[in-house]
Amino acid sequence: MARYDRAITVFSPDGHLFQVEYALEAVRKGNAAVGVRGTDIVVLGVEKKSTAKLQDSRSVRKIVNLDDHIALACAGLKADARVLINRARIECQSHRLTVEDPVTVEYITRYIAGLQQKYTQSGGVRPFGLSTLIVGFDPYTGVPSLYQTDPSGTFSAWKANATGRNSNSMREFLEKNYKETSGQETVKLAIRALLEVVESGGKNIEIAVMTKEGLRQLEEAEIDAIVAEIEAEKAAAEAAKKGPPKET
């Protein structure tokens, strides 16, 4: 099998593109990211690894704007992310210029996925080592969407999804606990999913909220407050479970 993993443009006998699968491994090593779609809001959450003391944490933004109404979070190689994000931002403006309309979330996701696919079918290049979570509101219908792309260039829409480190556990949690929510409930669901795999605290979580008005990054204090709420709810649920049996 080792002979088939050098060049991206070579299939292995059992139909694998090894470089693409290795890129997916790189994604699995990246920091956790989660996205949850509500009825009037979409929430992106990213695990923030502790920044070094001398590092200016504001220069390490993990959730970025592609346009006024579209945001992106990713897991994997951050340098690759920068290149992809720049190309996507240019495409958003180019679309505005050629058809005088903002892009739909589906369009820009298709563009990014197409770009990722191109790099799996060219000579001398390697795939982008990142999966992205793209959120936004459709500029015509006002419907919120969440999409995910991966290094192979596939994309699909999700109600809630996770990528990066321990994404399987987060996805399991979301599958068990997802329901249609709106506003603050959606934010709580996203944070609860992240807390499954990240040590709690506003210091280790970055949350951004996309509404019709635009993207808003939550302050550390806000996140701490919501985390405290979640812990309190968890404690109350535990107590309720222990409570009734004693009464009998």
Place this chain on the structure above:
Amino acid sequence: MMKLDTSGLESYTSQFGACSGLSGGISTSPSFELPSITDFDGFQKEAIQMVKPAKGTTTLAFIFKEGVMVAADSRASMGGYISSQSVKKIIEINPYMLGTMAGGAADCQFWHRNLGIKCRLHELANKRRISVTGASKLLANILYSYRGMGLSVGTMIAGWDETGPGLYYVDSEGGRLKGSRFSVGSGSPYAYGVLDNGYRYDMSVEEAAELARRAIYHATFRDGASGGVASVYYVGSAGWKKLSGDDVGELHYKYYPVVPSSVEQEMVEE
């Protein structure tokens, strides 16, 4: 970094080159060999002048309460020679968008069909119809990238999209204007006179059609390069519909019926 659309001239060989995919989407403009003449500017001017008389036409379009009304004559002239009285100057881009033809007939027909292809591809890719704004912008971008190469197109894109009726004027100089009343061609001053005088926003479809027909008729009456048949199309929420195509000679006698003079009457009575 504006991405100019040059797909109309792209040859198949250039698509297989490695540079096309990964260069970040910035394509080089098409080019062709220039003729070896001492005075190229003069040559260019002459080439443009050769095409110019073909803008002998009258087309008009206006937005009103019920939608968009589009009308045109059907005469093609080469100097003093009338080459055709039955040219289709209203081009059906797709079931809900129309384009008018003024200038080079081949240029208008080809680029309108090309625009139709692009609109259909947009629909298939994005699962929604393209707006009139978007379609006119696509055409304007293409025409701009051929600026100075001798294209002669003076067209109006009229259609109905999600935001309601839309009307844009696009020409081969690369200009693009949004508006509610346009007339293009050598007969346009005459058409504007009648159109501006009789225009009201809240007309019915019949009233608007009659206004358009009368405006075209008056232009054909005074302008030698316009004539033939006055076609009137209506674009509403359900798409476009051809309302009428009347020979302007017959329209003349309809608007100004012949009144027998007194001398003739005397002779008949005898």
